Amino acid sequence: MRRTATVLAVVLLAAGCSSNGTSNSGSSSDTPGVTDTEITVGTHMPLTGPAAAGYSKIAPATKAYFDFVNANGGVNGRKITYKIMDDGYNPSNTQQVVRQMVLQDKVFAILNGLGTPTHTGVLDFLKTNRVPDLFVASGSRSWNQPDKYPGTFGFNPDYTVEGKILGTYVKETYPGKKVCFLGQDDDFGRDSLEGIEKILGSVTAKQSYVTSNPNVGPQIGALKAAACDVVMLATVPGFTALSIGTAAKIGFKPQFVVSNVGSDPTTLTKTLGPAAGLLEGVVAANYLPLANDDANPWIQLYKKVNSDYNGNAEFDNNIVYGMSVGYLFVQSLQAAGKDLTRDSLIAAVEKGGFTGPGLVPVRFSAKDHSGYAGEQLTKLTGGKAAYFGTAYQTDDGDGAVAAYTGTAVAPPQNGIPTAQ
Amino acid sequence: MIGPNGAGKTTLFNVICGFAVAQSGAIALDGKPFRPRPHHLSRHGIARTLQGVGQFNGMTVLENVLVGIRGGRATEEAAYEALERCGVSEFAGAYPASLPYAKRKRVELARALASRPRILMLDEPAGGLDSEEIDWLAELIRTVETTVLLVEHHMDLVMSVCDEILVLDFGKPIALGSPGEIRGNEKVAEAYLGTAA
Amino acid sequence: MDRFLYLTFDGLSRGAIYAAFALALVLIWRAARIVNFAQGAMAVAAAYAGYSVTNATGSYWLGFITAVAGGLLLGAAVERVVMRFVDHSSPLNGVVVALGLVLIIQGVLGMIYGNEFRPAQAPFSRDAFQIGGVALLSRYDLFVFAAVGTVVALLTLLFTRTPTGLRMRAAAFAPDVSRLLGVPVGGMLTLGWALAAAVGSLAGMLVVPTELGLHPNAMDLLFISAFTAAVLGGLDSPVGAVVGGLVVGLLLAYVSGYLGATVAPMAVLILLVVVLLGRPDGLFSKAKARTA
């Protein structure tokens, strides 16, 4: 055993011969991950395993946008290097890879780390090491705790906000109808239901599913038995498709109203295959330009970046999402100025005022670290989603759901934001 | 104890050891009813070997024997003593599977002896052994300071070491007596050779 | 009552698929005394092959045949190239090698096809026939029952009525004696793996249209349910595999329907504990040989 231990020690020592310093104050010259020519940021995503579907396209899209920016001179002369680490959606892997990025690879910030259970575990670590933790990819309310986690910022509208907006739509469009709910058995489903019930009161029937059992027959059967007119889904894409398919299978045809999380039409159409016709009329919500909206200048920009820097990957809402994250991050870097430090980045994000692809504003301030403030409803027709009505914004408390009337901005001429 | 194949000798052993349950009848030890769980046998001072070899192949010969010593401290001296007794102490550090069959049977005997039993139950100890080994075995049984219950097909061995012989056939005792008495018993010959018809 | 009927049929149609997959596990267990942890990954690989053919030709059935044949070949290949060289002195070695194969297969599939769900066609409508307002079975469910039934019947025939089946059984039970009798034991082992993998691939093809779609990890959950079913029924018993599969399918449906999907895994655990404490070798185990 002693010999093995010695071998171990040698291996660890050999591997650990990198420098050892973690100071992170002062000017950008001694800020980790920042040199005069480079900014290194990292992310954790499921690239393998069952959770990788869909999500594994986000980070490459963000990276493609950074490559596009780099090819055009970068930000203040610095090129952005994006480290994408696979955590397989396993929180203990997330621990490993985030520590590796922060302690070993010395990234400047963590950007768009994906998943509630995975990212929750690294909040304290990132706080202790004072690493900016920007634009977390999940709609949990945990990211919006500026007092507890001053460096963490959300991106997605949170699930309760979304629930309130979807609830408002249902209340206005289907008064007096029986509304039911099927949600994932975690904070996604719970927060969503909370938002819905804030508006609608108690729903007629609620069911939940677990991702480890891909049969929603019993749940959908129960909703059918309850004679629901409207079924609201807080489901991931696969389970949206399963639910809609299963309902059709047993001759149950309610109006489906689906969370943004599980409503990407490309994914749904593919998953349902020949049964994609069932998606007709499904109502969902979004806050970014839709991937199939070719007339939108953002989509035109993203498609160009996608073909030039992302190997022309199949273009869907995940890619729109990833590039929008990239855009917002570049905006933040621009706002932080040439003397980039961790503090200056966080100050810049808290200053807020970013305008970009979103239909509603991102509402960053010193008191609010949540992401997009609302959503607009979409309807699927002929396999394509399209926005209708107006965008709404609200909060995760008891605030009213109000229409947002601001106008969309166009992307800058060269596709790269400038300091505002 | 002798009897043709299928007479129930091993089954009787199994009943005594608690591996099987008797449908009728009772077993007594020291005048008290006796129905032990198999792993309590050694507490009653009983040790048994199995047909063939029942060895712990993942352990050295020494460890095999040490396993047999229950109660008090399992000392290597006691184990070596048993191995010496069976003449296999030179293999103490080897794995049983690497030994020839006869040596493995000796190791098993050593394990049984190591517990210093007052009753030693041997289930066909001579099976598969050559005459030299059987002579050694006979010597051991004769000299060992304990009661030996022996199930065996090897008649020379049985006749040479036993004080009393029980003959079983189809689960029933058909004769009991000294080697001399059994040798002349017609019923026994019949059971072994089949009826003349 | 309507609800009970609905859940019963829902459970049976899933249970039939578990049964087929459990049968594949039992086949390999009987032939080689290995629980093939790579069964799920092998079935996924075969299903991807079928998917590619269906996409290229537009014919579901060509894809279906490719998948089953692909499973057959993959099973034979796994036995010939890898499993044959595993040291079986510890039963764990086979398990670990199988787990290694799972990682390799899933990794390679991910590299070729990406970690996205691929939609899988069903050859028949999945819309259920309605009887008195209760949705019972779809054409697809009937197809599943027919396919699983056919497989069970063919395997029964193979093992009880054909010389090859007899040789396979002999080779599994007593390899050394069989070798003396001129049975090509190695060949029988390969055949066993091939057959089992083909049955597994068939189950995989049947389950994919009812779930999220094709994905390198698509059979992980199927494997868990099917392994549970096989253990429940008794790993040595093909009948046990079928019964176990149906029981697990029904249990999951009832528990999800009446108590909620969350508690279903606990129900499975409780069922296993109850059954195995009563019958440690599964429901359909044979009597044990004497112990001493």
Place this chain on the structure above:
Amino acid sequence: MVSAPKKVAISRKKRQRISPLLVVIPAAALILALTYALPPFRNYQLATVGAYLCVTAGLTVLTGLNGQLSLGHGALMATGAYTLALMQNRFNLLVAGIVVAVLVTTVVGAVIGLAAARLRGPYLAGLTLAVAVVVPSIASTFDETFNSDQGLTVALEPPPDAITVEQWQAWVCWGAALVTVLLLAYLIRGRFGRDLRAVRDDETAAKLAGIGVARTQVLAFVVSAACAGLAGALFAVLAQSVSPGAFPLTLSLFLLMAIVIGGLGRLVGALIGAVLLVALPSFAQSIAESSGSVRLEGNLALTFFGVVLVVVMLAAPGGLTSLTNLRIRRKSQKGRK
């Protein structure tokens, strides 16, 4: 019989073994030195190895020495981790939390072990598999306590300023790991260890030798469960959070692979396994990273991992420790066939 005493003396001298203490004390000194020499991330990895060592050491006793195959040790780790999280968030006494975590897991392990003692081989694997799968289900059913998929965060006092968190974590984990290894080493070198192996090799003969087979099996399960509970608690300390996703079935499978690859039934094998559990994924990822393509990235790592497993099992069926004493293995295997 004449030459007996001499022979005994000779043979016994050969069997002289080093005391576990003589291994563990230098190891502790080495680890301590390492924690000062290594940068924080390496310290964190070191700490993770320590935490893994607790569970692999226990598992190798159960599976390697006693022959019981458990796929449920991930679930036992989860038990320890959740217990620690609940204790810590309530009382904030780390040592007490760890002790209670071990105790609770021991009790759970005893319950599973009682059932396990009746089961053999794949049936035990099937039951423990069902145990491994049940973790998320319990976490969501009792979500007021366990907070469903999101899990719990673990509040920890920061260590004194002089040392980094990672260094402190390495001390905690290796302290626990070395104590575990020491206790296990003493436990398995005596009668208990022999009983474990006797039961594994031949249950009938073991019974005749006076060993309570069921009792031994339950005890083995309890011991390894306690180790798993400790490891789980350490994982909670390392991650400062607990959630079902961190204890999936694959964790249980990877633990099993680690001990088999390392060398079944040997504490050194458990150490090698624990190192591999940390080093291999990290190494695979760095290979994959240099490949550049995103589609390859995670998948290349998976494939690499798989290939390593298969190749090691084919080349060194007794695990990596067997490479050092090939001669003995060969001999014993030849005999077995």
